[in-house]
Every structure is written in C-alpha cells, then in structure tokens.
Amino acid sequence: MNTPQKWLRLLIDEDCSFEQLLAKLAQAFDSTFTYKNDSSIAKAKLDDFTIVVYDKIDRSFDIVLSPSYILTFMITGNEYLNCHVDEHIQTILTNHDITYQCSQAKDHAYPIELPFWQAPNDDIVINSKGDTLTAYCKIWYKPAKYSKFTGIFQFSNVWAMRFERNKQCAYYSHCDSDDVNSCYWVIPESSWLEQLVNERQSHFPNWRQYDRGEYWHYIIQSDSFYVEVIAKQIKISKTQLKGIF
Template sequence: MKKDFAYAVELPYWQAPNDDLVLKSQGDSLTAFFKIWISPSRYSRFTGIFDFSCVWAVRYERNKELSYYNERDDDDFVSCYWVVPESSWLEKLKKERCSFFPEWEKYDVGEYFHYIIQSDSFYVEIIAKDIKISRRKLGVLY
C-alpha cells in the first residue's frame, strides 16, 4: 500500500458540508460534533458525534485543495471520514517516541490509526486508537 494513501469510510449520517465541527478535548479523548442533514440544506434534530479515544496527536489545517490527500479513494459517499493505513505522520511520531522511551510499545498496547475528518474549511487529523460515531438530539450537546 502507498504511504499516506487515504481511504474513505462512509458515515452513517449526512454531515452538513458547509458547517464547522465543534471540537471538545478532555484528557486523551477528542469529541467532534457535526450538524446532520436529512436532505439537502434541511437539518436534522440530531447532531453527529465523532468520539476518539486514546488520542496521541491532533492537527488541523485549512483546506488547500478539494482533497487534502491527493492520493485517496474516489468515492460517491455523501459523507465520510478517511483512514491513512500507511501514515508517514504516525511513523514519525513512533520514531520520535522511541528515541525518548525505547520500550513504550510494551506499556502502550493497542494499535494507533491516522484518521481525517472534515470541517467546513479545515481538515482535522487525529492519531488515536479508536473512533466511535453516534448521534444525539440537539440541545444535549456539550
């Protein structure tokens, strides 16, 4: 597999494409809230939620092009997030961590993944062990 090739994973909800994410971080968890459409420009009473656990690193960058990763799956999903299975960023983080704590993998068990979620004009990249996607009625958000 090519390094930094991202593949799309379809979301179970239609993320409103012109709205920003609301990010909430606590400890090693990151939660991103997004508005849901039930049809074009018609909002649902529910808010979508990305819950990331065992977060190692987060970065975000303003969109430079239509797709942040030039090399990614073409898809016809109305909404998705991406996973980068051969991530140079994750590889760099692991090497850096090994230089300070060579046996860290004996104590930090489990596999980390490189996820990408999209806000209106930003991509948010997360290195974490797990992602859960759900929805909640509006008004009971944060």
C-alpha cells in the same frame, strides 16, 4: 463503529479500457461493478470486502491521472481477519489472467462512509478531555435540510491532533468524487504516525511495553479545515443534543 481491519491496494497493468477491466473483474469476483458514466470510480460490494477501482483517466476532462488502474480492497468479513487475505485475492486475479503489482500506498487515505449526512458547509465543534476527543457536526436529512440529530465522532487514546487548511496532498485524491453523501478517512500507512513513533522511540525505547494497542491516522472535515487525529479508536453515532452549536 470501528475502523475496518485491513486494506489491500494493487496497481493493475492491463492494457485495456476501463470497461474491459471492469468486465474482467466482474467475472473474476462474480460481482457487478457500478459506476456513473462520467465517473472514474467503480465499486462492487461483496460479503467480506468492498472493491474500488480507479480509472487511470479522468473521464470529465480526459486527463491521464495514473499510468495504472488502482484496485483497492476494504476487508470487512471477520473470517478474513486472521487468514492470508492478500494471497486469496491475488490468487483470484492470477487465475483470471489479470496482471497486478503491489502498491505501498504510503499516505493514501481510504474513505469510510458515515452513517449520517454530515452538513458539508458547517464547522464542527471539538471538545477534549485527557486523551479523549469528541467532535460534533450538524446533519442533513436531505439537501440543505437540517436534522434534529447531531453527529458525534468520539476518539479514544488520542496521541496527536492537527488542523490542516488548503491541504494539497495525495491523501485526498478522489474524496470529492466518491459516491457517498459524507465520509471520514483513514490512512493505514501514515508518515505522520511513523514520525511520531520514531520520535517517541528515540526518547522512550520501551514505550510499547506499557502502551498497548494500534494507533490510526484519522481525518474528519470541518467547513474549510481537515481535522487529523492520531488515536486508537473512533466511534461514530448520532443523538439529539441541545446547546452544542
């Protein structure tokens, strides 16, 4: 499994209710948006991208979270990788009189659903060798029932790794309320990666000539820790293993 190629994040300045906004978006993109009654998040899956809409009000407590609705697009269709997808989506919004503004989305983490249910209260096991890192996790096949399979996160071309406990950052907003059993996260606009690049550039100005490819900021979760990894690629799988835990 590779990281999806592109995200687009927009702020919506509509003076209407969440339901009214979803109705406008449903008409614009000819798709149905689903959400739970007490949820501040709605989603629509199209062939080439998934749209996620965040309400500006926390429905559980009636607290204002943001002055604007947040609209995130996760682009997955191959035909969109080499064309002007931003302009395409913005044109759809403009044609349906939906007012928006671009968001830089610095240090915003996008959740990516895992193909298995990572056991939420168990530690992961990490092995590293050279510039590769492998993390293993236990899997549930239903609540509190462990599978015979082990989940595997394989990172290649690792640049850096860190553990963060009790992290209180904008990265992790909405993670606990996403309607998936388990996920990992990607930060396309990462301050940490930017810092590493600037530091390396100051010591080795020509480093990009021999270190090709794009690095990403990934986050996976252990029991009480976030494990953050800067690497070029992540592959996710599951298999039957013995002696890991």
